[in-house]
Amino acid sequence: MDASGDRMLGLLVRCRFDTGDLAMFTGHGTVDWEGVTYLGAGQMLSVGEAQTTSGEGIPGLSITLAGLDPEVVALAELEEFQRRRVTVFLALFDETGQIETADVLFDGVADTMESDDGPDTATTTLALEPRSMALGRKFPCYYLPEDQEKRFPGDQGFGLVQAIQNREDTWGRS
Numbered sequence: 001m002d003a004s005g006d007r008m009l010g011l012l013v014r015c016r017f018d019t020g021d022l023a024m025f026t027g028h029g030t031v032d033w034e035g036v037t038y039l040g041a042g043q044m045l046s047v048g049e050a051q052t053t054s055g056e057g058i059p060g061l062s063i064t065l066a067g068l069d070p071e072v073v074a075l076a077e078l079e080e081f082q083r084r085r086v087t088v089f090l091a092l093f094d095e096t097g098q099i100e101t102a103d104v105l106f107d108g109v110a111d112t113m114e115s116d117d118g119p120d121t122a123t124t125t126l127a128l129e130p131r132s133m134a135l136g137r138k139f140p141c142y143y144l145p146e147d148q149e150k151r152f153p154g155d156q157g158f159g160l161v162q163a164i165q166n167r168e169d170t171w172g173r174s
Contacts, residue, residue, distance in 0.1 A: 006095035011047055012038050012102060013063055015110070015126075016085045024065075025091070033091065033099045041065065047088060048125075060130065061088065061106050066123045073115050073122045081110045086128050107131055 012033060015022040025031060026047075028040040048062035063086070068076075086109065091102035108128040116123045141147055148158040 007100070008093045010091050010093055011045075011105070012089040012091050012099075013045065013047070014038075014087045014089075015081075018080050018084070027093070027097065029097065031093075031097070031099050033089070033102055044068075060111065061108065061128045062125050063088070063128065064123055064125045066121055068122045068124060070117050070122045073117060073124055076124055077113065077115060081113055081126065084110045085131070086110055086126070109133075 010026045012025045012031075013023070014036060021036065023036050023038040024041040024045050025038040026041065026045050028042050030040065031038050044065055044067045046064045046066070048064065085107075087104060088106040089102040090105040092100045094100050106128065108130045110126055111129045112127045114125045114127075116125075141151075143158060143161065145156070145158040145161075148155050
């Protein structure tokens with residue numbers, strides 16, 4: 001991306017939680033990108049340097065929100081955040097403050113959250129790990145009706161497996 005002239009670079013952060021998306025950027029006001037409205041967090045939003053969060057040497061990232069109301073921090077701690085997708089974009093803004101283009105800088109999942117309820121201001125830091133970390137994890141899946149129901153709600157196909165397994169058929173006999 002070319003950042004010449006009156007253009008500026010900024011970061012867009014999109015967190016996909018169960019209760020809805022949280023979309024912020026390192027500016028003021030609101031901007032739209034690919035159908036998502038990002039709220040300006042200004043200096044309160046910071047993205048840390050990529051750092052290793054696992055023994056395999058795969059770099060993670062951290063996002064910090066400062067200046068939060070302690071009630072907001074308490075609500076954030078109640079949210080199911082682990083394994084939820086988080087995408088950070090590097091955006092190029094034009095002279096009017098609108099996004100010209102944006103590229104994915106980091107695409108990962110939320111790992112841990114730390115909160116600091118200081119006397120002056122409250123901060124929350126969300127540690128992220130890359131989505132590629134899931135490739136090395138084992139996710140057991142068995143051919144049971146319960147597993148099929150989790151993956152495909154309403155599918156009752158595996159409910160017939162037991163009946164088929166114990167069935168005595170006479171194929172090709174007269």
